[in-house]
Amino acid sequence: xxxxxxxxxxxxxxxxxxxxxxxxxxxxxxxxxxxxxxxxxxxxxxxxxxxxxxxxxxxxxxxxxxxxxxxxxxxxxxxxxxxxxxxxxxxxxxxxxxxxxxxxxxxxxxxxxxxxxxxxxxxxxxxxxxxxxxxxxxxxxxxxxxxxxxxxxxxxxxxxxxxxxxxxxxxxxxxxxxxxxxxxxxxxxxxxxxxxxxxxxxxxxxxxxxxxxxxxxxxxxxxxxxxxxxxxxxxxxxxxxxxxxxxxxxxxxxxxxxxxxxxxxxxxxxxxxxxxxxxxxxxxxxxxxxxxxxxxxxxxxxxxxxxxxxxxxxxxxxxxxxxxxxxxxxxxxxxxxxxxxxxxxxxxxxxxxxxxxxxxxxxxxxxxxxx
Numbered sequence: 001x002x003x004x005x006x007x008x009x010x011x012x013x014x015x016x017x018x019x020x021x022x023x024x025x026x027x028x029x030x031x032x033x034x035x036x037x038x039x040x041x042x043x044x045x046x047x048x049x050x051x052x053x054x055x056x057x058x059x060x061x062x063x064x065x066x067x068x069x070x071x072x073x074x075x076x077x078x079x080x081x082x083x084x085x086x087x088x089x090x091x092x093x094x095x096x097x098x099x100x101x102x103x104x105x106x107x108x109x110x111x112x113x114x115x116x117x118x119x120x121x122x123x124x125x126x127x128x129x130x131x132x133x134x135x136x137x138x139x140x141x142x143x144x145x146x147x148x149x150x151x152x153x154x155x156x157x158x159x160x161x162x163x164x165x166x167x168x169x170x171x172x173x174x175x176x177x178x179x180x181x182x183x184x185x186x187x188x189x190x191x192x193x194x195x196x197x198x199x200x201x202x203x204x205x206x207x208x209x210x211x212x213x214x215x216x217x218x219x220x221x222x223x224x225x226x227x228x229x230x231x232x233x234x235x236x237x238x239x240x241x242x243x244x245x246x247x248x249x250x251x252x253x254x255x256x257x258x259x260x261x262x263x264x265x266x267x268x269x270x271x272x273x274x275x276x277x278x279x280x281x282x283x284x285x286x287x288x289x290x291x292x293x294x295x296x297x298x299x300x301x302x303x304x305x306x307x308x309x310x311x312x313x314x315x316x317x318x319x320x321x322x323x324x325x326x327x328x329x330x331x332x333x334x335x336x337x338x339x340x341x342x343x344x345x346x347x348x349x350x351x352x353x354x355x356x357x358x359x360x361x362x363x364x365x366x367x368x369x370x371x
Contacts, residue, residue, distance in 0.1 A: 002129075004059075007112050008136055010051040011100040014044055014064040014072060014118035015090055019359040020285040020352065023343035024320055027371055032118035033071055036283055036304070037292060043283070044118045045075050050125050051116060052078075054132055061085060061104065062118070063096045082236065088249045093257040094224060095249075097206070098217050102232035105210035112139050114207040115257075121292060123279035131276040135207040137171035143272040144208040144216065144265045146178070148200025149280045154190035157284055157353070159183055159202040167272050178271040181263055200273065203280055206257065216261045216270070224260065227252045285352035286336040290318035301329065317349060343370045 018031030025031040032044040039046055044062075051060055061083040064072050069086055073079060085100055097115045104111050114132060122128050135145040148161040164179030181202060185193065193199035206213075218225040227248050234240035253260075265271040281288050293302035294316075301312045305321035311328040312319075317335035319327055329335060334349040347355065362371055 002053075002133070004056040005054055005112070005133070005136055007108075007110060007140075008055050008059065009104050009108075009111050009113050010055040010060045011097060011104075011113050011115045012044070012047055012051070012060065012062045012118045013093060013096045013100075013115060014062050014068065015087065015093075015096060016119070017359075018119060018283075019356045021283070021289070022338075022355055022359050023340045023345055023370065024322075024338050028067065029071075030068070030119075031283065033068070033075065036289055037121055038304070042075050043121065044072065046122075047116060047118050047120070048076055048078075050122060050128060051114075053125075054114075054129060058083075061100050063087065063100050064118075065090065085235075086245070088245050090254075091249065091252050092254045093204075094217065094221070094255045094260045095228070095252045097257050098213070098224060098228045099231060101210040101213045102228040103235050105214060106232045107236070109211065111210050112136055112207065113210050113213070114205070116205055117282070119283060120203065121279075121281045121283055127278040128276065131274055131278070132207065134172040134175065134274045135205075138167065138169050138175050138272045138274065139207045139209055139212075141169055142209065142212055143167075143270055144206060144212060144261065145175070145272045145274060146262065147203060147205040147207070147276045148273045149203050149276045149278070151194045151199065151201055152279070154187060154194045155201065156184055156187055156190050157288070158282070160185065160193055161200045161202050161273055163198045163200065163273055172274060175272050175274050177269060178262075178266040178273050180266065181258065200275055201280070203276070203282070204258075205276075206262070212270075213261060216265055220264050221253055221255065221260045224253045224255070285355065286318055286320075286338070286347070287334075287349035287352040289320075290334075290336070290349060293318065301335075 014032050018025035021031050033042050057078045063085045066086045131147050138145040160182040162179045163176040165177050167175040169175050231248050234244035290302045294300040299316050301315050302318040303310050308321045309326045310319050313330045315329040316333050319337045321339040323339050336347045338345040
């Protein structure tokens with residue numbers, strides 16, 4: 001196995017609730033803390049295990065909310081205390097990844113960082129490792145590099161990256177400049193993308209030198225940049241950190257890294273992409289969860305839950321249960337059933353993306369007790 005990368009730091013943003021997976025995913029137990037694949041580990045732990053061979057466990061940082069610190073540290077007993085970066089409240093991905101970049105740059109000015117979501121599923125860890133190593137070579141040359149996933153189907157739930165001119169970087173086997181980002185397409189457009197090798201799924205992975213990322217934030221959102229630098233200056237002093245976070249963090253602009261870094265960098269010819277030839281899914285809803293746990297076989301019923309008591313006949317879809325109830329599913333196709341102690345969800349794979357609307361409605365009605 002290849003040695004870890006001496007100048008590389010892996011960053012795991014562990015935020016968000018995963019509202020399309022309600023009532024399985026909750027504010028106090030978000031998606032990344034669950035085992036959704038039957039691996040025996042949470043998605044967060046699986047992410048850690050993928051990254052450790054690349055950076056070494058002592059060079060992995062997690063950005064998460066204060067409320068999740070205990071759970072994160074329980075699942076990652078190898079994480080160093082100084083590598084847990086706590087947010088006082090969610091401020092979206094630019095603030096989270098930018099905070100890690102600012103802190104790590106202050107500690108190690110030439111560091112290359114890679115940001116990898118805590119709640120994605122990746123098969124073929126070795127192939128993933130090859131792609132990250134290629135991206136690090138590209139990042140060392142001053143580019144912001146992303147890993148685009150080779151599409152396996154005309155998915156309409158993902159954004160796409162269009163590759164442009166080939167980029168020759170020593171040590172990177174296949175790299176290109178990014179011509180543009182494409183929002184989630186309709187089915188016919190997605191079919192065209194799959195047949196065109198220039199289009200890749202946007203998996204939201206970014207590998208870059210920390211100083212390059214911070215310079216891009218400074219150019220496009222000076223207020224965010226100033227706040228991040230002020231936080232980084234105070235971060236490694238325990239007496240200063242808490243007051244600085246309470247004062248500065250809530251004032252930071254709430255914006256996705258795609259808009260403040262990736263898209264502007266692409267327009268300047270500073271964003272690159274390497275293809276990832278591995279199975280990847282962001283587990284964005286119960287339809288994708290059903291597919292992951294049935295091996296892609298549409299006629300199967302996927303079952304998740306310790307000691308699940310399920311009777312099924314001519315049924316397909318997914319049943320997730322955290323109760324001792326017997327659940328009988330007969331003659332229904334693409335069903336989604338999620339049974340918890342205080343909430344029951346019944347829908348279909350076709351309407352799985354609409355679960356977020358239920359969460360929004362519960363917020364409006366003040367039913368925070370089931371969120």
